[in-house]
Amino acid sequence: MKITLIFIGKTDEDFIKVGIEKYVNRLNHYIKLDIIEIKNIKIPKSITKENLKSLEYEQINKHIIADDTVYLLDENGKELTSVGFSDFIKKSMLSSIKNLVFIVGGAYGFSEKIEKRAIGKISLSKMTFTHQMIRLIAVEQIYRAFTIINNEPYHHN
Numbered sequence: 001m002k003i004t005l006i007f008i009g010k011t012d013e014d015f016i017k018v019g020i021e022k023y024v025n026r027l028n029h030y031i032k033l034d035i036i037e038i039k040n041i042k043i044p045k046s047i048t049k050e051n052l053k054s055l056e057y058e059q060i061n062k063h064i065i066a067d068d069t070v071y072l073l074d075e076n077g078k079e080l081t082s083v084g085f086s087d088f089i090k091k092s093m094l095s096s097i098k099n100l101v102f103i104v105g106g107a108y109g110f111s112e113k114i115e116k117r118a119i120g121k122i123s124l125s126k127m128t129f130t131h132q133m134i135r136l137i138a139v140e141q142i143y144r145a146f147t148i149i150n151n152e153p154y155h156h157n
Contacts, residue, residue: 002100004033006036007037008056012132019140052106056105065099069092071101071118071120073121079125085144
């Protein structure tokens with residue numbers, strides 16, 4: 001199985017880039033992880049939120065193929081503990097998923113089209129984080145999941 005993370009916009013905070021790189025390097029031991037950053041769309045101020053989400057969907061959809069298993073990382077998604085998330089990852093691996101895709105949407109969330117394409121939504125917290133921070137949190141939680149799956153001492157109960 002491969003995991004792909006799709007983000008809208010570039011990661012521009014240096015401390016976040018360093019943190020993401022740290023966990024991506026650690027994950028190389030367990031799984032192939034791809035990170036795709038979709039360029040921010042240059043838009044006039046008069047565009048509606050729905051039109052912006054639709055344009056973002058078009059860009060995201062270029063990076064998804066028919067047999068990808070897609071989940072949205074969304075504050076309104078299902079809340080999981082770290083152990084629960086590791087169980088989710090393990091079940092995904094055992095069910096022969098080829099590519100597990102997690103998408104972090106833009107500032108206004110997701111278009112209806114991408115919500116229909118996704119299998120579900122997962123919340124990393126009910127708290128609101130910047131789109132920059134959630135990237136680091138997502139990568140760290142994926143790393144944590146693999147250490148839990150492999151009974152390694154990173155996660156403490």
